[in-house]
Amino acid sequence: MKIFKLPDLGEGLQEAEIVQWHVSVGDEIPVDQPMVSVETAKAVVEIPAPYGGKVARLFVQPGEIAHLGAPLIGFEGEDTSAQSTTVVGRVESSGQVLAQQRAAPTATAGIKATPAVRALARKRNVDLAMVSPTGADGLVTAADVERAAQDLAGLGPQEILRGVRRVMAQSMTLAHAEVAAVTVMDDADIEAWSPGTRVLPRLVRALVAGVRAEPGLNAWYDSKQIGRHVIEKIDLGIAVDSTEGLFVPVLRNVGALAADELETSLARLIEATQARRAPPEDLRGNTITLSNFGTIAGRYASPVVVPPTVAILGAGRVRDAVVARDRQAVVHRVLPLSLTFDHRCVTGGEAARFLAAVIADLELAQ
Secondary structure (H helix, E strand, C coil): CEEEECCCCCCCCCEEEEEEECCCCCCEECCCCEEEEEECCCCEEEEECCCCEEEEEECCCCCCEEECECEEEEECCCCCCCCCCECCCCCECCCECCCCCCCCCCCCCCCEECHHHHHHHHHHCCCHHHCCCCCHHHEECHHHHHHHHHHHHHCCCCCCCCHHHHHHHHHHHHHHHHCCEEEEEEEEECCCCCCCCCHHHHHHHHHHHHHHHCHHHCEEEECCCCEEEECCCCCEEECEEECCEEECCEECCHHHCCHHHHHHHHHHHHHHHHCCCCCHHHHCCCCEEEECHHHCCCCCCCCCCCCCECEEEEECCCEEEEEEECCEEEEEEEEEEEEEEECCCCCHHHHHHHHHHHHHHHCCCC
16 A cells, blocks of 8 residues: 655644545545645645545544644555655655544642552543542542542533644643743823724834834744844734634734735735635744734733744723823823733833833824
8 A cells, every 4th residue: 555644734834634535435536636635723735646546545534633744545556665755736745644532641740649549530531630639638539530520521522622723722832831921011092093093004003113112022032042033024923813713914024014005915914814815824924913902802911922922012992091181181092002022032121112112103193
């Protein structure tokens, strides 16, 4: 049997979910025929047949996770050579596929439990870290495990995160483990804005002003080398909410865009992202991030900095607020702002000056 393995889909992606097979066992297919659609964190990718032949076996079923490099599909015939590094069609190859299975809980450091109780936890598929111990000196008992198992049974089946949500979970875990995150907050008085002024384009313009005041926030940090790359071009990642999870499409070189170009480019990028038509290259390589979560709800937040970037600006919901002007109380429209930065390479002063420049630009009439 000639076995074709899940190829390298680029962007450092290590796994993909099988969305749909376009062939069945027994089919005779020509080279380059669309063979299978897989979903990665970046996009839905169609993999073509690397060679023609009769399909003998499909190793991974729709809904299962395939990891970079194991059997994906088998063709009749003798496998006389290794899979080439370049697949005929559009993608490159690598090494082996595994259907995802729920892993049995493992012993957790710091948890007190006898070997028998640990064996019971594995049998009941209970993570001991989730169990409240009632035994002496914090010992987890068999009754504790049984009680936890009953509680979990009442929750229904576990939903395994896939696709965009799976990668989001992995990115947030990395950010929480690595970044020394600090958030500063303030308000911009936008009473001077003309009626109909759109918030997002003004936020982008203001963020550019912030980067020009403090370029160090438009950077990538290398935690292994303890070094940073301050980047001249501003490739802005814009957080886009969807039912499938969080996407961060990238608007390239925003500092060079005129106002009308900016509005058009923003609309086109967000529309393509929500429709899952954005190409993978538009979903990588941002140098700084903007989250306009206030279009939904919320005043302030602690947005998450995802490595290697070092800063993210969040904007809350515009509201009317009582402010002091010339020692008099007046009601103005204000825009709440939250700036999270990686304190490993950005100082508090740099972050504050960045935020001050953002506010100064937002408070201009035009």
